[in-house]
Every structure is written in C-alpha cells, then in structure tokens.
Amino acid sequence: MDVNRILCFFRKRVVLSLIFLFSLAYFLLQFNALQLIKIQNRKFQDDDIEFEEISIKRESPLIWRSLKEYNLTENEICRNSQQGINLIVDERGFICLRDNLKATGCCDIQAEQTHIYFCDTCDANCCEIYENCVSCCLNPDNVPILQKAIAQASDRQKLLFSRVTDQFDLCLSICRSNSNSVVNEHYYKSSKRHCFTKTESSE
Template structure:
C-alpha cells in the first residue's frame, strides 16, 4: 500500500513538473512574441508617421494672415521659442503664442549660446538653432537612428519643432555616473553626440 502511495505521489509530481514546464515555456514564448509585436508596431509607427520639416523659405509666414497661431516652448521663465524658430523674452510673446518679430529683441534661429558640437547653454537657443532648415540632414540621421533603435521618445513627433523640443531636453546622454552633467553649462544638445566631458575644477 505504501509503495502504491509513493508511486502515485511520484507520478503526480512528475505530471505537475511537466505541466509547470509547459506553462513556463508557453509564457516565455508569448512574452517574446508580444515584445516582438511591440517592437514591430513601434518601428512601423515611426515609418508611417508623417513628418513636416521647417520650410527653407525663411519668410514663408509673411504670406499668412494675422490670425497665425504658434506653438511655443511654454516653460521658459525668461525666454520662449516659437515653432517658426523665433526666440523672444516672455513679455514679447503675442496672445497668439508667437514671438513678436517686430521687436528688436526677437531673433530667429538663434545659436548664440551654442557650441560647434550642437550643445547650448540655453534651452531656447538649442531649440531655435535646431529649427534652422539647414539642420535637416542632421535631424534626418537622428530620426533614422531612432527608428533603428526603436526609441519611443520620437514615436509621437510629427514635425521639426517637436523633434527639436524633445532632442534639446537633457537626457541620459547629458550626464555621467547618473548624478552629474558631462558639461554643466552647455547641457542642451540637438546633435548626435553627447556634450563634451568637462573636467571639474576643485
């Protein structure tokens, strides 16, 4: 009788182990399939996403009506940059969200605080400089890299303004050891390379 019980117990444990292994294998395959499907969907979302580049004609907005409305960078305490590439002080922002280009303080495609490596001291300068039509080849390479690496940060961007806003934000590429900036001053970058590593002076 004891032998029968021991046999049944072993049989039950063997069946349980086989069922458990099948369950684990099924779950891992299903998870792998889900991840592959997710990557596929992100890649194809990026490929299907219509993208609008800045017009090469810098005066294209001359032909628009006075009802023109602009998106802008919103959060700057002193400066704002609108989607046309104009940077202005907050007090020079019109009710339509556009920088008032009639003031001498409003400048377009301002790279004043930007270095040759495309890293800038002021966030709004980074966005304004990035919006120059001649930056398109650089940004096309960045978009292609995003597609290749399935970078979800760029899935939702639909034009050069949104891309520049996202690219100029500080990211993991801007820091070292997860707690300090590679370049504490010029930390807003729209290029392919991270900020130059600066030696700390003690």
C-alpha cells in the same frame, strides 16, 4: 491488542500516503502553472519586440522646415515649448521672453529680445539652454544634421522619433532626450547638455 496495533499502523500508513499524494499533486500543479507563466511571458516579450519593430516604421514622412518666408499675420496661431519659466520658443523658430508671448502662442517678433534660430549659448550643436537648442535646431540649414542624428539614434530613440510629425516636434524631443552629452544619470559632460546632434566625444 495486536489487532489494534495493526489497525493503527495501517491508519498511519494510509494517512502518510494521502499526505504524500496531496503534496505530489500540489507540486505538479505549481510546476505546470510556473511553466505556463514562463510561456506566456516569453510570448509577451516576443509580442513587444514585434510591436517595437512595427512602431519604429513611420506612418507618414516627417515634415521638414524650408527657407520660405513665414506668414507673419496678426491672427497666426503657433505651437510653442510651453514649459519654460522665462523663455519660450515657438514652432517658427522664434525665441522670446514669456512676457513677450502673444495670446496666439507666437512670440512677438517686434519685441527687442525676440530672436529667430537663436544659437547664442550653443557650441557644436549643443546648448546650455533648452529653448536655445530648440530654436537653433529649427533652422532649415540643420535638416541634414537632424537626418544624420536620426540615422545614428538608438532603437529606443528611433521609436520616440517615429512618433513626431514635423521638425518642431523633433527638436522639442531631441533637445530634451539626447543622451550624447550625458556621462551617467547624474552627471553631464559639460554645461551644454541640450544637443540636437551626435557629439564628437560620444562617437
């Protein structure tokens, strides 16, 4: 009887020891795996920072508009802002009603309501209407203002601006993404929320 008790005692000790060893091994494996994940995440973060620093550098100079006369031939093809329900602005700076948009993508400059470098709803380079902002922004006279806006932009904005090729792409982007007129994600400082420059109140 005593022998059976002794054997039972040792069996329990062996079982408990095995359970302890397995638990310890599991803990060590999990701990090592967690450390490996942390190291990998840190490496990915470092890679992201390095990638962002590289990406901010432009591969080619941004093409600015000049005061030269535009080639207003009938077969000219234009890029335009596309998404406007009522208004469209083309890459030359003309803004028109969507009904006056030609098959080439250019605004019909003969239409009565077509304007160039239109700043009608704008004040201090901020506009109520997105298309007005883009048209006004495309005025070659605004190149120094845009260059200053790029210089004062956040790193995230600079990364975005580094991907644009010319003044039209820049105006499309900056009039949509400029946050200087924003109080928070739900409210704007004024109805003129489409800006292509740094506003005085944000400085």
